[in-house]
Amino acid sequence: MLEAIGKRELFVLDGLGIRLQGTYHPAAELYSKMPEHREGADRLGVLFLNSLSLPRAASGDSAVQWADSIAELGYPAFRIDLPGLGDSAGKASTDLLDLVNAGCFASVASAAVRQLVDRFGLAGMVIFGHCAGSVSALYASAECPECKGLILLDTYFHLPQASRPRVRQELSDWARRSRVGRFLSNSYDRARNLRLILRGKALPANTNIQLLDCWKQVASAGLPILLLQAPGIKAQGSKPRVGQFDYVEHILKLSGRKSRVSVEFVESADHSFANREGRAAVQSHIAAWLVSHFLLKDFNLSAEGAPSQRVRENQSASRKSQNAPTDKCCAMESR
């Protein structure tokens, strides 16, 4: 059995009290062969965290594709399984979602960042997280000086119920199927909207205050953050569903003047971001954002077909307003 093949290498992180399994995608030779990059002087890596209980390849192996494309751009990429997930040691707790929402994976994720930065001679790391993974990434960034940026997909800032009562699930399903159900669902949304208006700017009762504080800390300090949002259930384009609190609008206000937050709406994706069109759009957004914030030395911006050029075209075409996060697996309609 081989531990390295072409563009991928397997690695184990130990010394964190638990063995973590990961996959390393070395930066494309074009860049990694340059002396300044070998030394890692200006080179950053990108670390992918699990989305809830999914293994590190993620839905539709999207994380594999994104990591490959990031490595092609010249940034080494790493995908790890957090403790108890994927091929890493340990056993995940049945209250995994609560642990994620409380930031319990932050210390192990930040320790992993430090180890990888040391081992691969990097200048720092951008942490990538999707859904629950983005919550862990955000918490980790606050306690990790080596974290130089965040890529967050469909981050949620509320505390979702672990699972909804079966009756409610069936009711929702019926509402989606039938016209009467749709009418009632819309009426319910309007009632919630009225309540939202009456409450003014007050946060919903199930807001994850700890996470919002964390966001405020890192965003106001000027950490580059790319926030990608997929259309939510009954969302009105990039705006949230009627009656739902607009967390994106709220966190942008919290971020302050120094913030470097980019919000992109990925219309072609669903929450999993696993579909090809959605995956490709995410890939373009990431490339554009990396190039604009962490440009590698000698990166030829004017080269024909250079990634930066392609992604910038894409970026200007798709930059839109923000929408509310949705979460198919873990936070569905539970706000």
Place this chain on the structure above:
Amino acid sequence: MQNKLESDRQLQERAGYFPVSGAHLYTVLHEVINPLGRVLLVGPFASERHNSYLPWVHWARALAEKDIEVLRYDYRGIGESTGVFEQMTFEDWSQDLQLLSNWFQSRSPQVPLLLHGLGLGAVLAGRAFDQGLGDGLLLWSPPPNANQALRATLMRWVGLEQIFKFGDDRKSASDYIRELEQGSPLEVDGYLWSPKLWQESFHFTLPAALVSEEIAAKTYKRPVRIVKLTRDTAPLTKGGIVGFDDLKDFSWLFNPNREWIAEVASQSSKRIAYA
């Protein structure tokens, strides 16, 4: 002491890449010193791999804890394995299984090798067993053919898709199947299913002798166990909620199956030693 033992056990899980035609299979070997037997796990298909990953890993660890060495892997073109999914055929996946089992067996030929398949993996494992591979066979919810496995995957995906759709925008599973049968590829949870894959799946069948344990025992003269999994076993089977069910305690399922494997391995060892 307990921590030391745990740590030793953990170090014995080794991930690696196994070269096959034009690609590399991602494998994890749950290595055991002086194993009682070996089990090659042939897992669920495509997106089902992700949904059932945790219980599948726990199952491998549960076996290794009882001195059964385990090799699990990702199909070519899926997960951590390389290769282009849409170019794969069932025959490719069959060849991979053959190569892997040969390698696994060669680690020490006197140790019995069992195959264990789930879903599409059960069809692959069943066919390999039918061709003479393995000293025993464990099947969890074997479908009669690969098409049934694809349908189960499709149904789960359609269920998730419908969460985002209302009224007329909602497509049923039969709508998608019609598209496939009319020659259009279909993207299911990030994997592009070709019409060819769909058509071939009807003909990629479980061997007839594996319809029941009794017939299998008479036909193969090697132990076969067939377990039909119920909805309680989600996400190993269709049903339940992705992201939560995979954290359930499956010891009620694992323990009796592990005992059966240990018994088969023990009997096969005696037979191999005698021979």
